[in-house]
Amino acid sequence: xxxxxxxxxxxxxxxxxxSVTHLVSGIIDDAQTLLKQQVEMLKSEVRExxxxxxxxxxxxxxxxVLLTVGFLGLVTAxxxxxxxxxxxAMWASWGxxxxxxxxxxxxxxxxxxxxxxxxxxxxxxxxxxxQENLTWNNNPQK
Numbered sequence: 138x139x140x141x142x143x144x145x146x147x148x149x150x151x152x153x154x155x156s157v158t159h160l161v162s163g164i165i166d167d168a169q170t171l172l173k174q175q176v177e178m179l180k181s182e183v184r185e186x187x188x189x190x191x192x193x194x195x196x197x198x199x200x201x202v203l204l205t206v207g208f209l210g211l212v213t214a215x216x217x218x219x220x221x222x223x224x225x226a227m228w229a230s231w232g233x234x235x236x237x238x239x240x241x242x243x244x245x246x247x248x249x250x251x252x253x254x255x256x257x258x259x260x261x262x263x264x265x266x267x268q269e270n271l272t273w274n275n276n277p278q279k
Contacts (some may be wrong), residue, residue: 175267182260212238 212234219230 169272175263175270178266179260179263182263184261186258 215237216227216230219225219233220227223234238279
């Protein structure tokens with residue numbers, strides 16, 4: 138091995154004015170790169186959330202259609218059961234059946250409202266990372 142291979146190379150000295158300009162330029166480039174990365178992360182997270190929501194909506198809508206058909210059959214069966222078994226008038230059987238399902242639907246709507254109140258559609262990961270980066274830029278380590 139030669140002496141040149143063992144000793145580390147020193148960077149060439151730059152004029153004082155050029156190094157400050159280079160430093161400021163590097164900071165601006167880093168800030169732009171960081172901002173671009175944050176925007177890409179936001180886009181990616183929104184796309185991922187949209188795909189999940191779309192898939193859930195597809196299965197949910199198909200499930201709702203099938204549940205509706207089955208539910209209507211059960212409502213009809215319950216009304217006829219009350220009419221035949223307990224000798225209620227047909228209008229009373231349908232009134233009792235409708236009232237039961239109205240109460241059940243109201244309870245489920247209240248639960249759904251409470252769940253939607255806690256739902257946050259914003260991309261939390263991206264905003265947390267952006268906030269952390271902005272905090273770091275405002276309070277750099279010494």
